[in-house]
Amino acid sequence: MENCVFCKIIGGEIPSERMYEDDDLIVIRDIEPKAKLHYLCIPKEHFALLSEMDERRAELLKRCFEKIPALAGKLGLEDGYRIIINQGENGGQSVHHLHIHLLGGEKLTGF
Numbered sequence: 366m367e368n369c370v371f372c373k374i375i376g377g378e379i380p381s382e383r384m385y386e387d388d389d390l391i392v393i394r395d396i397e398p399k400a401k402l403h404y405l406c407i408p409k410e411h412f413a414l415l416s417e418m419d420e421r422r423a424e425l426l427k428r429c430f431e432k433i434p435a436l437a438g439k440l441g442l443e444d445g446y447r448i449i450i451n452q453g454e455n456g457g458q459s460v461h462h463l464h465i466h467l468l469g470g471e472k473l474t475g476f
């Protein structure tokens with residue numbers, strides 16, 4: 366998708382610190398961390414919202430949610446983490462390519 370920062374990261378046009386990649390998804394370090402450790406798990410297919418779900422996208426998200434716990438140790442999240450998916454304007458979504466925030470590396474408060 367043109368002008369999508371995450372599509373550009375996936376395509377290698379914009380550099381990122383890639384922690385993991387396979388055919389379906391990438392995990393990168395967030396450029397503006399909101400916790401000691403902050404990663405983004407990004408399905409490679411461009412879509413913005415959970416309301417745009419179809420079978421293929423549901424399968425992609427399932428793979429993300431299987432991969433996240435499998436990678437937790439490697440990412441330094443073995444003591445737990447918080448998952449956030451911001452949706453739309455009121456949810457504070459700034460990049461309109463669906464992504465899962467992984468926050469951890471410290472005891473998180475404020476929830």
Ligand code: AMP
Nearest residue numbers: 370381394395396397451457458459460
């Ligand atoms: P959201 O507000 O939920 O759409 O989250 C977008 C996230 O993408 C924010 O936490 C940003 O810090 C992060 N972000 C934006 N551009 C980049 C980039 N080039 N590399 C890594 N993370 C980015």
